[in-house]
Amino acid sequence: MPADAAAWHAWQAHQHQQRQRAAAQAAAARPSWTRRLRPAPPAPVRAATLVAALVAGLAFALLLGDGMGPGLALAALPAMAAAFTAARAAHRKARPWTLAWVAGCAALLVIPALRDSAWPSTLAILCTALLGALALHGSRTWPGVLLSPLGFADAAVSGIGWAWSGLHAVGRGSKERWLPVAKAAAVAVGLLLLFGTLFSSADAAFADLLGDLMPDISLVDGPLRIVLFLFGALVALTAARAAAAPLRWDRIEVAPGTPRSxxxxxxxxxxxxxxxxxxxxxxxxxxxxxxxxxxxxxxxxxxxxxxxxxxxxxxxxxxxxxxxxxxxxxxxxxxxxxxxxxxxxxxxxxxxxxxxxxxxxxxxxxxxxxxxxxxxxxxxxxxxxxxxxxxxxxxxxxxxxxxxxxxxxxxxxxxxxxxxxxxxxDGMVAERNVARFEETGKIDLAYFQSLSADAVPALDRLPEPKRSCALRGINDELSAAGDTPWYATSLGEYRAREILRERPVTAPYEVCSRLGSFGSRIEY
Structure with a gap:
């Protein structure tokens, strides 16, 4: 082993021991329940975890600036990788329930890729955060299940200092460990940009394909991309810090009530x-x-x-x-x-x-x-x-x-x-109301204006001009949004655009107004 690498490992071990002693002294001054809750200090952050956090920030900035869709699941992958590398460094083993929570997170993140409607996607994201908290903290009891999401706040604050100390340690470490990787990454990016530009100018079809695959970034949305980058890196570091040393919520003891006769x-x-x-x-x-x-x-x-x-x-x-x-x-x-x-x-x-x-x-x-x-x-x-x-x-x-x-x-x-x-x-709502119209002839066209693109396949079955009037609100919203990139387009939106492209909305505003498409709806 090179001398500078051995010195770096020795310095890391010395710093880890100092942090453990400082944490033990601080724990002695805390109340007993916080000592039970607080785990031992985490091991020094590894370079792989820092790289995964950097990739997560880039993924958030590039894939989420135009909206959610398949890009959300793709952006979550490097954050999961950061948590995985941190858990391995802490010698934590995955238990069956942990694997079940991770599988649940992966399944729930598919919902924004399938549905254009915001409310099932929002529920899926919130539920993903809850399952992620359980996977990282390993909670089993009611206090652990209810309080695990609060561990993200602690991990976010402590994760920044944890990552900074890791960057400081990597900077002091041997250049033989990280300099070749940095050089290789720089060369790879340069080659991709150079030959990608040449091939794009040589073939229009390839240029069109490359333009569809690559995110469209402009100076106007620069501040938004920076915020998304910082948020994505923070999410990855929070998950990694929680995986390295989670709070022990299950150690909170709830005294049983006094039994009654x-x-x-x-x-x-x-x-x-x-x-x-x-x-x-x-x-x-x-x-x-x-x-x-x-x-x-x-x-x-x-x-x-x-x-x-x-x-x-x-x-x-x-x-x-x-x-x-x-x-x-x-x-x-x-x-x-x-x-x-x-x-x-x-x-x-x-x-x-x-x-x-x-x-x-x-x-x-x-x-x-x-x-x-x-x-x-x-x-x-x-x-x-x-x-x-x-x-x-x-x-x-x-x-x-x-x-x-x-x-x-x-x-x-x-x-x-x-x-x-x-x-x-939204598709169920449209399907049920269209079936009701086919049976009774009753329909509320005004309500359909607030539905998402997921309702388009069912509303497309209505006869004209009711079909065009029912789809007018969705059509106007999709037209105002313009063409969205693939990573921000859900399957529901894609299907809706295809249907409206093949069979456009044709009924004029006056006809839809007479049919009640723009009237207020009473929610009984």
């Missing part, structure tokens, strides 16, 4: 079960007795009956989950008989709550039949379905044990968001 604990819940059973009995009577009789006796319209109960039942489901959580905290658990008693009472409550969930979804179905499907209605129905799944998981935890429940709830949320995005909610 059977009568004190069970009486409110038994009465609540009786109330749920009475409500469900009425729902079954309505189901078998027919809605017409109920509507006649209550003097409500078909849609009013459905609308009247859905939101109340949604809140009832949410409050039931809160009641179950509090009941478990104060449940009697001294004897095996107490634990069986708790399972029976809460199991009955969960079963009755599932009937309430089914009733809420049935009411929403009635309401959609009367007034059509909207973004709000499809989203709250999806939420109600997920809450029902959570209740099923709680029942399974009562039978098989609750150790896996926090991670299962998060996994179910990620799966729900993934399915929600893959099903294309």
């Amino acid at each position: 059977r009568i004190e604990w069970a009486l409110p819940l038994i009465l609540l079960n009786l109330l749920f059973a009475g409500f469900n009995a009425v729902q079954l009577a309505v189901l078998f007795g027919g809605y017409d009789k109920v509507l006649k006796s209550t003097h409500l319209t078909y849609a009013e009956y459905a609308r009247q109960g859905f939101w109340q039942l949604l809140w009832a489901t949410l409050l039931t989950l809160a009641v179950i959580a509090l009941a478990l905290r104060w449940a009697p658990r001294g004897k095996p008989g107490d634990r069986r008693f708790v399972r029976v009472v809460l199991g009955v409550l969960c079963a009755l709550t599932l009937v309430v969930v089914a009733s809420a979804l049935r009411r929403m179905d009635l309401y959609v039949d009367a007034y059509g499907l909207t973004q709000l209605r499809v989203s709250v129905a999806a939420m109600e379905l997920w809450l029902g799944l959570v209740i099923v998981l709680i029942v399974a935890a009562g039978v098989f044990g609750a150790r896996w429940l926090p991670r299962a709830v998060v996994g179910s949320a990620a799966g729900a968001v993934l399915v929600f995005g893959l099903l294309s909610p």
Whole structure:
């Protein structure tokens, strides 16, 4: 080993020991719970991690300046590589749940590449951040699951100093380690620019292909690109710092509640079960007795009956989950008989709550039949379905044990968001309303103006001039956006542009105005 390389490693080891001693002294002055939460100082950052952070910054600047799409998933790859190299340097091994969270992140990042609609993409990105926090921190308990995303703030602040010390160490290290790599990269970039320019000038088809593949950068969006570069590098360093030395959120201990006696604990819940059973009995009577009789006796319209109960039942489901959580905290658990008693009472409550969930979804179905499907209605129905799944998981935890429940709830949320995005909610809304128009002749053209390009394939089935009027808002938005590069174009936008290119919008403004395309829509 060269003498300067050996000196560099010795200097790094000495600096690491000093940081450990300083951290131990600082930990002694902190409260006990923070000492349990704070891990040992991370090992010095490796050059591979710094290179991955640099590549992540460049990817963010080049691929996200024109919008999201496939570029978001591509820009996330170097950030994942930075976290991987940092975890390997810290000798952390990937566990099955960690691999599951990483796979979930990769799957969720596909949603912006498929859907033009912003709301499923936003949900997917937020859920990706949550899964990434769990993968990096390895959390298993409820405090860990809920608090892991806060570790990103700590990792972002400490990651900057960690990266700076690594750059300082690399600068002091042997030039034989990094100078050849820098030279090779500079030569490679120069050769690509030189021959790429020559080939582009020699062949127009190659120039057009190269222009489509390469990001279009101008001086006007320079500040935005700089901000994206800094943000991308910070995201990569944050992930790497969290992977190198994550906060131990699972070490936070939540003291169990004081157990109550059977009568004190069970009486409110038994009465609540009786109330749920009475409500469900009425729902079954309505189901078998027919809605017409109920509507006649209550003097409500078909849609009013459905609308009247859905939101109340949604809140009832949410409050039931809160009641179950509090009941478990104060449940009697001294004897095996107490634990069986708790399972029976809460199991009955969960079963009755599932009937309430089914009733809420049935009411929403009635309401959609009367007034059509909207973004709000499809989203709250999806939420109600997920809450029902959570209740099923709680029942399974009562039978098989609750150790896996926090991670299962998060996994179910990620799966729900993934399915929600893959099903294309805007496409579902357009498809359901077009089918309703084919059956009843009723349609609200004004509502379609706010949908995304994902709705174009379904709206394209409408007859003219309703088709052109329904697509006018989407067509104007795509025309104003102009041609977007491939890395910022979702599959939904690409399909919409192809359809509108083959069959343009032809109905004039006056015709669409008479059909009500630009009127205000009332969300019942």
